[in-house]
Amino acid sequence: xxxxxxxxxxxxxxxxxxxxxxxxxxxxxxxxxxxxxxxxxxxxxxxxxxxxxxxxxxxxxxxxxxxxxxxxxxxxxxxxxxxxxxxxxxxxxxxxxxxxxxxxxxxxxxxxxxxxxxxxxxxxxxxxxxxxxxxxxxxxxxxxxxxxxxxxxxxxxxxxx
Numbered sequence: 001x002x003x004x005x006x007x008x009x010x011x012x013x014x015x016x017x018x019x020x021x022x023x024x025x026x027x028x029x030x031x032x033x034x035x036x037x038x039x040x041x042x043x044x045x046x047x048x049x050x051x052x053x054x055x056x057x058x059x060x061x062x063x064x065x066x067x068x069x070x071x072x073x074x075x076x077x078x079x080x081x082x083x084x085x086x087x088x089x090x091x092x093x094x095x096x097x098x099x100x101x102x103x104x105x106x107x108x109x110x111x112x113x114x115x116x117x118x119x120x121x122x123x124x125x126x127x128x129x130x131x132x133x134x135x136x137x138x139x140x141x142x143x144x145x146x147x148x149x150x151x152x153x154x155x156x157x158x159x160x161x
Contacts, residue, residue: 008113009064009106009108009120010106010109012104013052015049015060017101020046020048020098023043025041025042042086045075045090045093045094047075049105049116054107058107058116060074060118061116061118063118064117065121106119106120
């Protein structure tokens with residue numbers, strides 16, 4: 001498993017669908033160390049693709065998180081959805097994969113992960129912004145405090161004259 005927040009799937013390539021199967025319902029333990037009520041059944045969509053970069057047949061996952069939640073399925077629905085919605089959504093996704101055979105996907109150039117993902121939850125730009133914005137807000141806040149202290153100092157100084 002990869003560390004949350006860090007993605008090894010950094011290189012973009014083209015993936016060509018080989019097969020998209022919906023297997024019988026599986027139980028999804030929703031997250032690590034979860035309670036029994038977090039386990040819910042849903043149809044398991046498995047999408048196998050040909051990775052253009054290497055010519056390998058590999059399994060496709062929606063995001064890094066999907067692999068962590070259930071490595072058997074390409075797509076893991078949210079447990080708040082009802083089973084009819086989930087079944088319909090999975091069938092739509094499967095038919096879309098059959099319709100649009102080739103699409104961009106991400107793979108691990110280091111080779112630690114042999115599978116591919118459709119979209120990245122942790123792109124480098126998003127990660128940079130996640131750290132940049134709080135840093136800018138903190139710096140701005142400190143600057144305001146310094147300006148207030150300087151104005152207080154000058155008002156005390158001018159009152160004393």
